């Protein structure tokens with residue numbers, strides 16, 4: 001059921017950030033004139049040093065925060081069903097079983113569990129946790145909790161999933177595994193992803209577009225395309241192509257850090 | 262490879278696990294045995310002291326006399342206990358209702374909180390012994406006056422704990438609910454209320470004890486004015502009559518009530534939380 005994506009240049013626009021600015025109290029310019037086009041099927045990484053406004057950009061896209069200037073334009077308008085989010089912490093409800101956590105987005109729309117049971121179980125199956133549907137979050141490892149959070153974000157098949165450093169707190173082995181699983185999931189449900197990360201390697205492995213940002217003021221300084229084909233396996237991590245992209249992204253990141261100083 | 266071969270036939274339970282299992286068993290027994298032993302020894306010491314030192318019964322009655330009074334006066338003590346128990350439980354129920362409703366109102370409306378929270382604090386910090394005689398003047402029905410008195414003492418921990426609990430929700434979860442377009446009611450029902458539950462139950466444990474204290478104080482101050490006699494009034498009256506056997510019997514019953522209430526609240530708390538909350542988990 002893999003959905004084929006058109007090549008990078010031929011995708012239709014999902015949303016556009018036009019001249020978005022955000023200034024916090026005390027004249028902290030978190031974002032300055034940010035322009036970004038997100039296309040259907042993109043996997044975009046926001047890469048940049050701490051404090052460059054990555055989380056702020058996600059919050060503005062999600063509608064949690066209003067930009068000081070500029071606007072977000074969704075093609076065909078935005079409804080609240082269009083979004084899934086994953087935070088750095090799994091952010092599960094500790095009092096609710098795994099299934100109930102995944103059911104939450106539906107429940108908040110007034111949809112009973114029985115109506116969406118299949119979707120919920122299917123999402124859990126996709127993240128490999130169907131055996132743990134009756135467990136409470138405390139019974140799961142950090143990586144498993146994150147899988148539940150991912151299942152919750154995609155259970156409604158949203159047009160866009162926002163992920164703010166979802167794997168930063170995990171060990172490297174778990175992180176690599178989740179990277180792969182995330183790509184597999186994306187093939188399976190064909191969603192668009194904006195993924196915030198500090199890691200050059202992670203951004204190259206996952207995305208087809210890397211948006212490099214610099215701090216003070218937060219802004220986009222470069223956009224790189226990673227044109228390696230999906231599915232990407234662990235072998236991709238050792239390929240020359242991967243190394244070249246990593247070098248390119250790493251240079252851009254250093255430039256971003258240098259410009260801030 | 263011969264090293265890894267050993268012990269594959271029998272299920273391997275290492276010495277450490279066995280020791281731990283044994284230690285746990287001993288601990289479980291000790292939890293009951295030790296306090297029981299202390300009880301028996303102190304009652305024995307009490308008895309010996311009273312008999313050897315020939316302490317007169319109007320100074321300190323022996324355990325035998327207290328037990329005897331307990332049985333003899335049971336027809337009088339039991340109804341008194343029912344009255345005090347009813348007073349305590351009613352006050353506690355009202356404290357739960359009042360505390361929770363106010364806490365929800367406070368967290369839903371900043372204005373309500375700013376306006377009324379200081380007065381809730383004032384009500385709390387004013388010693389109830391000082392308020393009780395006034396209540397008696399303004400409220401004709403002595404039971405109602407006593408109930409109000411016990412309620413004032415018991416409701417504050419519920420209010421303050423629940424208020425803190427309702428404000429303790431994970432910020433990311435709040436954001437998540439907002440992104441999914443949750444209504445105020447949905448946030449309260451599915452996010453704030455479950456978050457507040459452990460805090461509320463902590464408040465409930467304190468409030469249970471305080472409701473009893475409030476009831477006892479109220480009976481001391483108000484009960485004298487010829488209302489139905491609760492345990493505390495019985496105790497006070499017994500002291501006027503130098504009936505120290507009955508006094509001690511009443512005192513013991515009040516303690517027993519306190520223990521029962523505490524055990525009840527702890528059980529409720531455990532049942533509500535044991536599946537998911539850290540406080541109720543057994544550590545390995």
Ligand SMILES: Nc1ncnc2c1ncn2[C@@H]1O[C@H](COP(=O)(O)OP(=O)(O)OP(=O)(O)O)[C@@H](O)[C@H]1O
Pocket residue numbers: 024025028029030048049050051052053054055056057218
């Ligand atoms: N609510 C806020 N009020 C005031 N300043 C804020 C607020 N949120 C963010 N900032 C500031 O805006 C800037 C960008 O913050 P943001 O959290 O978007 O950075 P980030 O790129 O996500 O950093 P990190 O990688 O550390 O998560 C920072 O300087 C931060 O101090």
Ligand SMILES: [Mg+2]
Pocket residue numbers: 054055056164
């Ligand atoms: Mg951030």
